[in-house]
Structure formats: structure tokens, C-alpha cells
Amino acid sequence: MENIASRFNLTGKVAIVTGSSKGIGRSIAQGLAENGAKVVISSRKQEVVDAVAEEFRAAGLEAVGIQCHIGDAEQRRALISKTHEMYGGIDILVNNAAINPYYGPLEGSDEAVFDKIMEVNVKAPWVLSNLVLPYMKGQGGGSIINISSVEGLRPGFGLGLYSATKSALIMLTKNQAKEWGRYGVRANVLCPGLIKTKFSEGLWSDEKLVGGYNKTVPLGRIAAPEEMAGLVMLLASDAGSYMTGGVFLADGGYMVSG
Numbered sequence: 001m002e003n004i005a006s007r008f009n010l011t012g013k014v015a016i017v018t019g020s021s022k023g024i025g026r027s028i029a030q031g032l033a034e035n036g037a038k039v040v041i042s043s044r045k046q047e048v049v050d051a052v053a054e055e056f057r058a059a060g061l062e063a064v065g066i067q068c069h070i071g072d073a074e075q076r077r078a079l080i081s082k083t084h085e086m087y088g089g090i091d092i093l094v095n096n097a098a099i100n101p102y103y104g105p106l107e108g109s110d111e112a113v114f115d116k117i118m119e120v121n122v123k124a125p126w127v128l129s130n131l132v133l134p135y136m137k138g139q140g141g142g143s144i145i146n147i148s149s150v151e152g153l154r155p156g157f158g159l160g161l162y163s164a165t166k167s168a169l170i171m172l173t174k175n176q177a178k179e180w181g182r183y184g185v186r187a188n189v190l191c192p193g194l195i196k197t198k199f200s201e202g203l204w205s206d207e208k209l210v211g212g213y214n215k216t217v218p219l220g221r222i223a224a225p226e227e228m229a230g231l232v233m234l235l236a237s238d239a240g241s242y243m244t245g246g247v248f249l250a251d252g253g254y255m256v257s258g
């Protein structure tokens with residue numbers, strides 16, 4: 001009888017997680033590494049990703065740090081080629097890094113901010129996915145997991161540009177799934193609710209806002225970054241081998257509230 005639980009095992013797989021020096025990305029990288037993957041820790045500063053990779057190795061996990069500002073074309077190419085040189089393959093890409101440089105109404109936003117947020121939140125995952133595709137095709141498959149947001153599904157005041165990028169990422173994922181299924185490449189998207197990280201500090205440090213969120217959301221609380229990792233561990237592994245084009249929530253029920 002086949003051991004079904006062993007399908008979660010990622011031994012021998014290579015995973016790149018963008019924006020994995022902290023927050024959700026770091027938790028995802030840890031979960032993948034704990035299930036056996038060799039993980040590439042990546043964010044904007046080499047010394048920061050080196051420190052995280054070192055912590056992982058000290059815990060018995062397999063990890064290296066490769067700096068990559070995902071808004072920089074040269075660094076994007078280097079991230080993929082160096083990963084391949086080091087590990088000889090790329091099986092999992094988690095497009096997690098994102099920015100939100102502007103909080104306010106659409107009418108007050110400017111074009112430079114629009115260009116920057118589109119470059120990092122949409123163009124970078126698109127390009128990085130295209131860069132890993134030849135390796136995944138060559139291996140006969142792979143798994144791409146894009147990190148969007150409930151903001152990509154439901155508009156919130158003050159987050160219009162960010163929401164538009166996260167919506168675009170959802171549609172990008174569906175198109176990746178449609179075009180690349182024939183190569184055995186799966187693409188899925190995770191939409192977190194409100195998670196306690198540096199990124200969302202402006203939201204969770206506002207007591208009134210959190211009070212309102214906790215009253216509305218069925219689970220009655222915001223989440224910790226580790227609570228996002230399980231879904232990615234499933235989507236990355238053979239346990240999720242028939243899952244592609246999916247939009248998955250980890251939002252405490254936010255999308256069924258209100």
C-alpha cells in the first residue's frame with residue numbers, strides 16, 4: 001500500500017522563495033526545508049539572506065542565501081542562474097516578495113508609484129516564472145506558487161493600487177496554469193488575510209482597525225506568518241499533484257464575512 005503522507009516529502013526538490021528574509025516568505029521557506037527541500041533564501045541584501053540561511057543550516061535544514069531585488073532585471077536573472085548552478089535544478093518557485101509603497105485614494109496616487117508597484121508585484125513574478133520555466137519543462141514539471149492577497153479579490157479603502165497588482169497576479173497564475181499544464185508545471189495562488197508581519201504593521205498596530213477586523217472575521221483574529229506555510233507545502237509537493245490554477249484562501253474566513 002502506498003504511503004500517501006510521504007507525498008508531502010520534498011527531499012531532492014529545490015525551492016526558491018522570494019522575500020524570504022522575514023515574514024510569510026521566511027515561514028514558507030522554513031516549512032519547505034523542513035519537508036526536505038533545498039531552499040534559496042532571497043531578498044534585497046546578501047548579508048541578511050546569508051544570516052537566515054545560516055540559521056536554517058544550524059537547525060539542520062538545507063539552505064543558501066542569494067540576494068535579489070526582484071525589481072532588478074539583472075538580479076532576477078542571476079537568482080535563477082545561480083540557483084541552477086548551485087543545485088542543478090529548480091522545482092518550486094514561490095513568488096512572495098511584494099511592496100505597498102502607497103496607502104491612500106486612487107485619485108491621490110501618482111504614476112511613479114504605479115510603475116514601481118506594478119514592476120515589483122506583477123512584472124517580477126511574471127519574469128521570474130518565465131525564467132524558471134525552461135528548467136521546469138526540462139525536468140518534466142514544477143510548481144509555481146504566487147502570493148496574492150484577499151485584497152486581490154475584494155477592494156479595500158486606501159489599497160487600490162496594491163489590490164490591482166494582487167488581482168493581476170491571480171489572473172497571471174490562472175494563465176500560467178492554463179499554458180503550462182502540458183509541461184507538468186502547476187501554478188497556484190495563495191490569498192492571505194491579515195497576517196502579523198512588518199509589511200502590515202500599519203494595519204495591525206491600529207487598535208480600532210484590528211478590533212473591527214476581529215469582530216467581522218469568523219476566526220476572530222489576525223494570523224501569524226507560520227499559518228501561511230501549510231498550504232504552500234501542499235501546493236509545492238506531490239500531495240498537490242492534481243492542483244493547478246487554484247485560488248486558495250488562508251484568511252480566517254474574511255472572504256465569507258461582512
Ligand SMILES: NC(=O)c1ccc[n+]([C@@H]2O[C@H](COP(=O)([O-])OP(=O)(O)OC[C@H]3O[C@@H](n4cnc5c(N)ncnc54)[C@H](OP(=O)(O)O)[C@@H]3O)[C@@H](O)[C@H]2O)c1
Nearest residue numbers: 019021022023024043044069070097098149195197199200
Ligand atoms: N502581511 C499581510 O497581512 C499580508 C496579507 C496578504 C498578502 N500578503 C503578501 O504576503 C507577501 C509577504 O508579505 P509579508 O507580510 O511577509 O511581508 P514582510 O514581513 O515585510 O516581508 C517581505 C519580504 O520581502 C522582501 N522584499 C521586500 N521588497 C523586496 C524586493 N523589492 N525584492 C526582493 N525582496 C523584497 C523583504 O526583505 P528585505 O527587506 O530584506 O528585502 C522580506 O523578506 C507579500 O506578497 C504580501 O503582499 C501579506
